[in-house]
Amino acid sequence: xxxxxVIGNSHLxxxxxxxxxxxPGSEFSYSFFALHGSLxxxxxxxxxxxxxxxxxxxxxxIEGAAxxxxxxxxxxxxxxxxxxxxxxxxxxxxxxxxxxxxxxxDWRIEDATDLPLVSRAVMTEILSSRLAGFPSLxxxxxxxxxFSGPIIIQPKPKPAxxxxxxxxxxxxxRYGESLPHVIADFIxxxxxxxxxxxxxxxxxxxxxGFPALPDETPSSVPDAYSQKNDGFxxxxxxxxxxxxQIEQALTGR
Numbered sequence: 001x002x003x004x005x006v007i008g009n010s011h012l013x014x015x016x017x018x019x020x021x022x023x024p025g026s027e028f029s030y031s032f033f034a035l036h037g038s039l040x041x042x043x044x045x046x047x048x049x050x051x052x053x054x055x056x057x058x059x060x061x062i063e064g065a066a067x068x069x070x071x072x073x074x075x076x077x078x079x080x081x082x083x084x085x086x087x088x089x090x091x092x093x094x095x096x097x098x099x100x101x102x103x104x105x106d107w108r109i110e111d112a113t114d115l116p117l118v119s120r121a122v123m124t125e126i127l128s129s130r131l132a133g134f135p136s137l138x139x140x141x142x143x144x145x146x147f148s149g150p151i152i153i154q155p156k157p158k159p160a161x162x163x164x165x166x167x168x169x170x171x172x173x174r175y176g177e178s179l180p181h182v183i184a185d186f187i188x189x190x191x192x193x194x195x196x197x198x199x200x201x202x203x204x205x206x207x208x209g210f211p212a213l214p215d216e217t218p219s220s221v222p223d224a225y226s227q228k229n230d231g232f233x234x235x236x237x238x239x240x241x242x243x244x245q246i247e248q249a250l251t252g253r
Contacts, residue, residue, distance in 0.1 A: 002250065005062075005070060007033045007043070007050075007139075008081025010233060011157065015081060017236030018243050028247055033070055034059040042135025045142040048073065072147040077250055080140055080205075084156040084190055085130060087171075087183065087232075098126045099171065104185060110176035120189060128193035137197060144201050151205040152249055153198065154242055158187065158210060160223045160231030184218035206249050211241035 006015055012034040033050075035043075036057050043050040049069035052058045058066040072078060085097065103115045104123055118126070131137060143151055163169055164179055175182050191207075198205050215222045223231065225238040 002028050002076045003031070003074065004028055004077045004079060004246065004250075005031045005033060005072070005075040006079040006081055007070070008079075008154075009035055011082030013227075014157075014234035014236060014239035015079075015242055016239070018239030028250075030243075031062045031075070032060060033062060033065060043070075043139045043142075045146070048146055050139070050143070072143060072149075075149065077150045077152060077246075078143055078147060079152045079154060079246055080136065081154050082156045083136055083140075083153050084194065085127065086156065087159060087186070098123065098130060099182075099186065102126065103182075107175065107182045107185070108178045109174055110178075111174050113174060120185070124189045124193050127190050128196055131190075131193055131197055140198075140205060141201055144203060144205065148203075150250060151203075152246055153194070153205050153207045154246075155191070155194070155208065155210065157232075157234050157238065158216075158219060158221050159183070160226040161217075161220045162223045162226075163231040164220065166231070180217065180219040183220070187219065208242070208245050208249065211238070211245055213238075213241060 006012055008015075012032055015030070016032045016034075035052055035054075036059055042053065044053060045051075046069070049071050051069040052066065055066045060066060062070060101115070102118045102123065103109065104120055105117050109115070140151060140153070164172060166172060171179055171182070195207060198207055210216070210221075213221055213225060221234075221238070225234055225241075227233045227235050
């Protein structure tokens with residue numbers, strides 16, 4: 001039995017809904033350590049264990065881990081769930097976020113905002129710089145120093161199709177009908193920036209792609225893979241697709 005520890009925030013729920021415990025005949029068992037209320041989960045490394053800065057925010061099925069921490073040595077693989085800059089916050093433009101600070105030349109805006117124009121290469125550099133300061137990237141680096149097994153990185157899920165009709169999502173108000181193109185570009189550049197940073201970590205973590213889903217687009221996934229009335233957080237159906245990716249990565253299939 002291969003033991004897998006999944007670390008993340010509220011997005012981790014999709015994986016937990018899919019595989020909260022070992023299924024009969026499965027060669028994998030899963031434990032979950034979620035830090036709720038955190039856009040960028042970060043842990044402290046002390047004496048070979050990973051601790052939450054705020055134990056009261058921990059949701060886990062690992063006995064005592066909220067206060068005693070997680071022992072990476074107890075697992076064969078570690079998964080970091082939903083890594084990356086958020087797209088899921090409705091008022092994302094009020095945050096310190098690259099999409100609130102600049103735009104590529106072919107990103108047509110519909111509001112009156114005057115944003116600096118940058119090339120795709122510059123936007124990728126901006127994303128790389130922002131990700132380099134992520135607490136969750138530091139957590140990955142710390143795990144790599146003490147853990148000899150595979151470290152798997154799952155990217156933040158794409159929004160659901162329905163999100164692009166939600167005028168309360170500030171990106172819809174800014175980009176309107178061109179938003180799918182903007183998000184697709186953003187995802188592509190974010191992936192390149194992430195790979196660049198992971199190349200500097202040894203041993204290099206495994207970066208998953210997005211699961212191949214029916215009717216998926218470069219910017220979004222079908223509504224059926226999201227939680228009810230929440231197009232940004234995914235359900236167990238999506239989680240099952242990610243679990244399949246994880247197991248394929250660990251078995252070389």
